[in-house]
Amino acid sequence: MHLAQLNIGRTLAPLDSLQLAGFVANLERVNALADAAPGFVWRLQDDSGDATSIRAFEDELMILNMSVWESLEALWAYVYDGEHLAVMRRRREWFERIEQHMCLWWAEEGRIPTVAEAIGRLEELRAVGPSPRSFTFKRPFDEHGAAVDPGALRPLAGCA
16 A cells, blocks of 8 residues: 645735745745655646646635655655655745644555545545544545554654
């Protein structure tokens, strides 16, 4: 099994605005970091190399990213142990706060999840809370459906 993730965000302004210039300027570098990260398998992207033009919501300010990783630990390391964290710390400059903005789930190795599936997993997480079908770093599950001690991932205060 591989770990899939969805992260959504509502930008504070259009992507081509001056307010979002710092976010847009970091996209290529952050995506390259993901592509080169240990345990990385796949990420959603269009012909430009990112997913910002992929519309899954009626709201034009809503954007998403999806990726697949070999393990929970690999995704954790990319998100919280590397250069990605410096960019993530600036997210309030660019994005509104969304209570439940990301979800994780296990997918069969070799199968790429669809955007519709990912949004369904996020909606399920919002409706019923963390479960083996859709969970967060704060309440993770392993590929067999067993709860994982989030302390084993060195959780940061305030992580999703």
